[in-house]
Amino acid sequence: MAAVAAAISNSFTTLPHRYFTSTNRFRSLSLSISTSISLSTIQSNSPRPIISLKNPNFRLLASAAMNVEAPDKIPASSFLDRRESGILHFVKYQGLGNDFILVDNRDSTEPRVTPEQAVKLCDRNFGIGADGVIFAMPGTNGTDYSMRIFNSDGSEPEMCGNGVRCFARFIAELENLQGKQSFTIHTGAGLIVPEIQEDGKVKVDMGEPILKASDVPTRLPANKDDAVVKSELNVDGETWNVTCVSMGNPHCVTFGTKENKDLLVDNLNLAEIGPKFEHHAVFPARTNTEFVQVYSHSHLKMCVWERGAGATLACGTGACATVVAAVLEGRAGRNCRVDLPGGPLEIEWREENNHVYMTGPAEVVFYGSVSL
């Protein structure tokens, strides 16, 4: 069978790479990442199918590939344990289509990838493709682990909800843990506690929302206690009603404009309006923005423009902020299903301890190696 291999140039050196599927993890194919890819053919006699493709990014990578050879059933931990210099072994995960490159960084407090490298790795045309790179690091202050993350633009956020669910599954895989498991994780937003449930979903104690305007942070004046709730914000000549919430990272939640009080999120031009919120002068640390439609007191629909990553299929911290804002605006109760483009999350803002809980899936997409 003739297969195609890609040669690498620019900052990535020439190297054959292997990618693995999650379901049949160790069917493999070679692949390379480049900022200018030249294609050449190589011969393979392998009778194996190249791969079954559900994920469009994976198809992109696989279409630049390759020669299939397949060791069956190598444990993920031993794959990730390999420490060739200049080569990064990773696992790509997704939580409702919010996708991340997970790096085993348990042996160091320095991320193994720089922000500049993260930008290249996240590139959906010339890289692996992801919304961010997440590092599993040693714990601090008595926690089991620390999590750091770079957005796809290289900036470093304090927290990532979908990412922390992927993180928990990644740790379970690295440590070869089965069944119900819980970890304490130090993040830029403080202590976060994910619990892997029997069904494989992950329920996360996301801690308390921060509402004080200067801590979100926003320069909008507080109008309810210290918080900004249903305040008017002029964006590009239109007046939006916004509530500002931090889940460790900043969120601006809107249910509509002054003219059109109830959003229909499918009618939004997200790519046009999203960046105008993200870079608005009232958000000194930029902001994530959630555009929300209310179906009922316990069912919301939301799309998101993320700080440092743009339109993503889901945002866990954003879904939490959305429910907090919906409660503060009197639009919903404390237990909601939030439908995102990538699927639903269950969110509870618990009255007795003021903590927000998020439950949702996290899955392996593929395993791979790149040269840095």
Ligand SMILES: N[C@@H](CCC[C@H](N)C(=O)O)C(=O)O
């Ligand atoms: N997708 C994430 C949030 C990631 C960080 C965000 N882009 C920021 O800069 O704050 C989530 O699931 O929470």
